[in-house]
Structure formats: structure tokens, C-alpha cells
Amino acid sequence: MDGLTGLLDGARARGAFLLRSVLDPPFALRIEDRAPLTVVALVRGAAWVVPDDGEPARLDLGDVAVLRGPDAYTVADDPATPPQVVIHPGQRCTTLRGEPLTSTPGLGVRTWGTGPDGSTVMLTGTYQLPGELSRRLLTALPALLVVTGDDWRSPLVPLLAEEMSRDAPGQEAVLDRLLDLLLIAALRTWFARPGTAPAxxxxxxxxxxxxxxxxxxxxxxxxxxxxxxxxxxxxxxxxxxxxxxxxxxxxxxxxxxxxxxxxxxxxxxxxxxxxxxxxxxxxxxxxxxxxxxxxxxxxxxxxxxxxxxxxxx
CATH class of the missing domain: 1.10.10.60 (Homeodomain-like)
Structure with missing residues (x-):
């Protein structure tokens, strides 16, 4: 087993939280779920990932961001847009005042947003327990990394988007494995960059x-x-x-x-x-x-x- 395989082999999602967000600006989602690792992929439009401690990163079509928890961050149409929604542990969604939010009717399974034709569409996959990930992997990653669409050509993002719209028997297992594959593919691309991998x-x-x-x-x-x-x-x-x-x-x-x-x-x-x-x-x-x-x-x-x-x- 090579070193990278050993590092990535520990990613095993178990009932991961997956959500397709369809949004029109202005939008800003405050993420306080304390998840150990989250993957965000842009299917349409653009968005910004704004860590509490660090520089904002823009995501465009085909870009994938990997965020290492448990620190909070915001996903928004613009870094200056104030948060409108808060995501709490257990993926509980509320307004800033703590009022509960439910799924948006008519958008399909695992989908939430402002309407069916939102200009920004992103996929979010969240590993919810530290035990789903190798400690070696978590310690090797920065708080935020971005793999751009120009860095790779992968069918995994559209495949995950297609599978997230289905509600068939065994779908949870399919989505878990696709999330693992997307994470591994993105990290393999990122580790290949000079100066990014562990010494x-x-x-x-x-x-x-x-x-x-x-x-x-x-x-x-x-x-x-x-x-x-x-x-x-x-x-x-x-x-x-x-x-x-x-x-x-x-x-x-x-x-x-x-x-x-x-x-x-x-x-x-x-x-x-x-x-x-x-x-x-x-x-x-x-x-x-x-x-x-x-x-x-x-x-x-x-x-x-x-x-x-x-x-x-």
C-alpha cells in the first residue's frame, strides 16, 4: 500500500448528510454543525466559502471545496452578505433568531433552496462523526482547500448530483460511497500539487x-x-x-x-x-x-x- 492510499483509505461515510442547495442571491448560510469534514461542489453558478479564521475562497462551476471541522464557516453569494440561515449540529436548520426551517416543497429529495431555478446550485456532503475518517487524514489537511474545475476532469460531481435526486432502495449506501470517491479524487488532485502534501x-x-x-x-x-x-x-x-x-x-x-x-x-x-x-x-x-x-x-x-x-x- 502506497502512502497516499494508506492516508485516504480511512474515509468511510456512514449515513452521511447530503444536500443539494438551489439558491438565488443574496444568500448566506452560516454552518455551525461542528462536522469533522465537509465536501462542497459547485454544479451551477458561483459561491464563496468564508471561514471564521482565514481568507474567503471563491467556488465556480466544477470546483470542489473540502473543509475540516469543527470550526464554523459561511457559504454565501458574496463574502459581505450577512448570514440568513444557521445550520446546527445534527443538520438542524434555523433562522438567525432560532426559528426552525423545513425543506422547500417542490424541489425534490435532499434539496433545499429559494426555488427550482436558482442561479447557484451546490452539493454538500458532510461526514458527521470523527470515526468516519482517519485521524491521519484529518491531521494532514488544512482547514480549507479548493480543487478547481481547471485542476481536474471528473464525472463524480454530476454523478453524485444525479444520484442525490433519487430515492431508491439502498440509496444511502450509494451516496455514501460516491461521497467517499469524490473526497478521495479531490484530495488526490490536491496532494499532487507541490507543497501541499505532508512532509x-x-x-x-x-x-x-x-x-x-x-x-x-x-x-x-x-x-x-x-x-x-x-x-x-x-x-x-x-x-x-x-x-x-x-x-x-x-x-x-x-x-x-x-x-x-x-x-x-x-x-x-x-x-x-x-x-x-x-x-x-x-x-x-x-x-x-x-x-x-x-x-x-x-x-x-x-x-x-x-x-x-x-x-x-
Whole structure:
């Protein structure tokens, strides 16, 4: 498994929230749902994504934005348009005064807006629980990224738009998988840009550091030392330590510790996983050793993390 596949493989939507918005200006939707990740695709017209902390980003036809939560943001026809609607956790919609809003009659399933002929049409897909996404992926992403229609040619946006208008048996599973595919395709395009991927991903092509990274990522349970890793890739210990730190930004064993704990965070989401079994899979000698390291880095115990991933807390 290559590094990017390992990073993206953790995206697994489960009953994701999907909405087609058909809007005429002026519009501004204040998003306060605290979702861990949201994908927005422009099917018609234009819109702006306005983070609370960051520069606004314009979306045009074919553009896809990926937003990492839980921070709030606004989607509007113009950055200066004041919010009119608030989206709360659980996708509850209200006016600014807290009055509930319901779906708009006549627009079809999973569709909301000002009317059937709105000049702006956008698709929104929201991963609602942290457990649907790899911690490795979330930590690798900025708060907001945009893949423009000029960057890629993908049939996934029109396919998702078509499927969102249907209400057939099994439709939820179809939409979940299409959302996963759209996210993966957009991120693969974004990671290919120079300077966007994590340092370890960019270093994967180095003839010395690349093989060392693959060994650590594919076999984290092995009792690695820098000397053993250097022997495997055929360089001196000092040469590996120096080049690895230069390209990845941290020493090999520091990277390995972080990798083991992010893997553990993902494995703990599995329903039948035990702390002991996860500890063995990621290279810790006992559940106590994993628990101590996990709490030190993540601030909670493995068991508390698993409960939080399941409930979205």
C-alpha cells in the first residue's frame, strides 16, 4: 500500500448528510454543525466559502471545496452578505433568531433552496462523526482547500448530483460511497500539487527516505531502531537519521511513534478491537504502554477515544 492510499483509505461515510442547495442571491448560510469534514461542489453558478479564521475562497462551476471541522464557516453569494440561515449540529436548520426551517416543497429529495431555478446550485456532503475518517487524514489537511474545475476532469460531481435526486432502495449506501470517491479524487488532485502534501508524503520519492518510510508504515509493530532501519535501506545510521530528519521534519523514531499512535486511533474505531490487540498491531508491548503513550499525545485514554469516535464527542 502506497502512502497516499494508506492516508485516504480511512474515509468511510456512514449515513452521511447530503444536500443539494438551489439558491438565488443574496444568500448566506452560516454552518455551525461542528462536522469533522465537509465536501462542497459547485454544479451551477458561483459561491464563496468564508471561514471564521482565514481568507474567503471563491467556488465556480466544477470546483470542489473540502473543509475540516469543527470550526464554523459561511457559504454565501458574496463574502459581505450577512448570514440568513444557521445550520446546527445534527443538520438542524434555523433562522438567525432560532426559528426552525423545513425543506422547500417542490424541489425534490435532499434539496433545499429559494426555488427550482436558482442561479447557484451546490452539493454538500458532510461526514458527521470523527470515526468516519482517519485521524491521519484529518491531521494532514488544512482547514480549507479548493480543487478547481481547471485542476481536474471528473464525472463524480454530476454523478453524485444525479444520484442525490433519487430515492431508491439502498440509496444511502450509494451516496455514501460516491461521497467517499469524490473526497478521495479531490484530495488526490490536491496532494499532487507541490507543497501541499505532508512532509513524509513528499519525502516518499527520495531513494533513501522513501524505502525507510515504507518499512515503518507497513510494519509498525516491528521493534525498529535507527540502526536496524538503516541496515534495511543500505545506508549508515548517521546518514539515514540526517536525511530523514531533513526531509520529513522529525527523526525516524519520532515519526514512528506518531505513526503508531495515529494508526492506533484508527484501529480503535473497529467494533471488536481491544486495547491489547491494537497495542500488539502497532508495536507496543502491553495495553498499559499503549494507554500511557496514547493519553500523553491525545489527552484521553484509548477507551475514551473509542467512545468519542462512536458518538462524535
Amino acid at each position: 513524509w508524503y513528499a519525502a516518499a520519492g527520495d531513494p533513501v527516505v522513501g524505502p525507510a518510510l515504507r518499512l515503518l508504515q507497513e510494519d509498525p509493530a516491528r521493534p525498529w531502531t535507527v540502526a536496524a532501519l538503516a541496515a534495511e535501506v543500505g545506508v549508515s545510521r548517521a546518514a539515514l537519521a540526517r536525511r530523514f530528519t531533513e526531509l520529513v521534519g522529525e527523526p525516524p523514531m519520532t515519526f514512528l511513534t506518531g505513526w503508531r499512535l495515529t494508526l492506533a486511533a484508527d484501529l480503535l474505531r473497529e467494533p471488536d478491537a481491544t486495547v491489547g490487540a491494537v497495542a500488539r498491531r502497532v508495536g507496543y508491548g502491553s495495553p498499559f504502554a499503549l494507554s500511557a503513550a496514547f493519553r500523553r499525545v491525545h489527552g484521553v485514554s484509548p477507551s475514551e477515544h473509542r467512545i468519542g469516535a462512536a458518538t462524535g464527542d
